Amino acid sequence: MNTNHQARTRHLQAEELETLAIPGDHRLPARSSAHVADCERCRRDVEELQTLHALLQALAPLQPVVGFSDRVMQHVRLPLPWRVRVLQAVRKHQLATAAAFAGAAAAVGVGLTWIARYPELTPMTIAAFLVQRFTAFVWSGVMEVGRFVYGSGVLETAQGIAGQVTPVSAFVAVATVTLIGLASFRILLSLMEIDPALVTSHLRLRRRVRG
Amino acid sequence: MTGQTDQQRGYRAVSYKEHSDKDLVRLCLKSDERAARELVERFERPVFSLVYRMVRDRELAEDLTQEVFVRTFNNLQRYDRSYKFSSWLFKIAYNLTVDYLRKKQVKTISMHGSPDAVTPERQEATSLSLESDEESPDAMVEARELAGYLEDAIAQLRPEYRTAILLRHVEGRPYEEISDIMGVPLGTVKTYIFRARRELRDLLEDRWDEGDEE
Ligand SMILES: [Zn+2]
Numbered sequence: 001m002n003t004n005h006q007a008r009t010r011h012l013q014a015e016e017l018e019t020l021a022i023p024g025d026h027r028l029p030a031r032s033s034a035h036v037a038d039c040e041r042c043r044r045d046v047e048e049l050q051t052l053h054a055l056l057q058a059l060a061p062l063q064p065v066v067g068f069s070d071r072v073m074q075h076v077r078l079p080l081p082w083r084v085r086v087l088q089a090v091r092k093h094q095l096a097t098a099a100a101f102a103g104a105a106a107a108v109g110v111g112l113t114w115i116a117r118y119p120e121l122t123p124m125t126i127a128a129f130l131v132q133r134f135t136a137f138v139w140s141g142v143m144e145v146g147r148f149v150y151g152s153g154v155l156e157t158a159q160g161i162a163g164q165v166t167p168v169s170a171f172v173a174v175a176t177v178t179l180i181g182l183a184s185f186r187i188l189l190s191l192m193e194i195d196p197a198l199v200t201s202h203l204r205l206r207r208r209v210r211g
Numbered sequence: 212m213t214g215q216t217d218q219q220r221g222y223r224a225v226s227y228k229e230h231s232d233k234d235l236v237r238l239c240l241k242s243d244e245r246a247a248r249e250l251v252e253r254f255e256r257p258v259f260s261l262v263y264r265m266v267r268d269r270e271l272a273e274d275l276t277q278e279v280f281v282r283t284f285n286n287l288q289r290y291d292r293s294y295k296f297s298s299w300l301f302k303i304a305y306n307l308t309v310d311y312l313r314k315k316q317v318k319t320i321s322m323h324g325s326p327d328a329v330t331p332e333r334q335e336a337t338s339l340s341l342e343s344d345e346e347s348p349d350a351m352v353e354a355r356e357l358a359g360y361l362e363d364a365i366a367q368l369r370p371e372y373r374t375a376i377l378l379r380h381v382e383g384r385p386y387e388e389i390s391d392i393m394g395v396p397l398g399t400v401k402t403y404i405f406r407a408r409r410e411l412r413d414l415l416e417d418r419w420d421e422g423d424e425e
Pocket of ligand 1: 010011012035039040041042043
């Protein structure tokens with residue numbers, strides 16, 4: 001009874017009028033709609049807003065001249081990927097680039113001259129030296145890791161864990177590996193300058209076209 | 212083989228039209244011109260409509276609209292993807308047009324063409340084309356007349372009111388978005404729209420009452 005009385009006395013607020021006058025997603029509470037049915041003033045306000053909205057919606061659609069997009073595209077300059085920017089910079093600063101290349105070539109030349117002073121330094125001996133140092137480096141790394149694993153008791157711990165694998169711990173392990181995998185994929189994409197959102201969007205579109 | 216090619220062709224044909232605005236922006240950031248063209252074609256009409264109804268000169272509105280797109284693409288790296296692309300575009304359009312109006316101090320504009328138009332041909336070229344399809348000649352004349360009055364009434368509103376009411380009732384933008392576009396609080400947008408409606412109602416009063424009597 002009280003609600004009914006309120007419905008009869010409270011006029012609609014601006015937002016409520018709009019909800020009634022302009023079709024959209026919003027719906028008005030039954031109470032407010034009931035009020036409009038009874039109230040002459042609110043009904044007139046809604047009708048007025050409906051008329052104004054309809055008039056504005058019916059205004060002639062305006063189009064720019066035919067071929068406008070071509071004209072705009074002639075003036076638009078899009079951001080360039082870094083490779084293109086580098087190439088453009090090279091073209092723009094040809095002198096500086098030439099100087100940099102000359103500097104690099106000179107440095108290599110000096111290095112080669114220095115090597116040439118020692119007859120025992122042939123390409124073969126240099127390569128063998130590099131291979132030997134690299135192998136020793138990797139091997140020492142492997143030995144370090146082995147020594148660490150053995151000394152830290154990680155092996156015993158791992159054996160202990162393997163003895164008590166539960167579904168939860170297995171799930172956590174798989175989830176962690178998956179997350180690391182996805183993160184690596186994302187890093188890979190960013191290194192290749194591909195936006196991950198574009199990949200999903202392309203896949204979605206392809207599915208739609210094929211399906 | 213042919214099927215595959217057709218499918219691929221189909222994929223390419225739909226891909227730009229089907230992309231969301233934000234995906235197209237991402238492609239533009241990778242220098243994809245077709246994505247930029249799609250964005251221009253998608254938004255040239257609403258942006259031009261808004262700008263035209265602000266300046267009421269076709270040639271000028273086209274120049275300003277072109278400038279809106281050029282600025283948009285030049286500043287694409289600064290676009291904050293938490294906003295709708297269209298809001299950002301309209302924001303640039305609004306700022307550019309209001310700046311222009313402020314500089315030119317264009318106050319009253321006639322529905323019969325731009326105040327900048329100096330020759331009758333130019334006035335004709337800048338005036339509004341009020342088209343109405345499949346109506347009886349009488350109804351068409353009446354609709355043209357009413358639309359003319361309405362366009363004239365809109366032109367008499369303050370630029371802020373004009374923008375707000377056009378975005379709300381012609382472009383159907385929600386209040387929150389209009390607030391983002393115009394860079395004013397939500398309450399201010401509500402006030403603008405409320406006052407714009409009241410002013411339009413007052414400006415159209417005679418026509419309105421005639422309509423009521425019928
Ligand atoms: Zn009421």
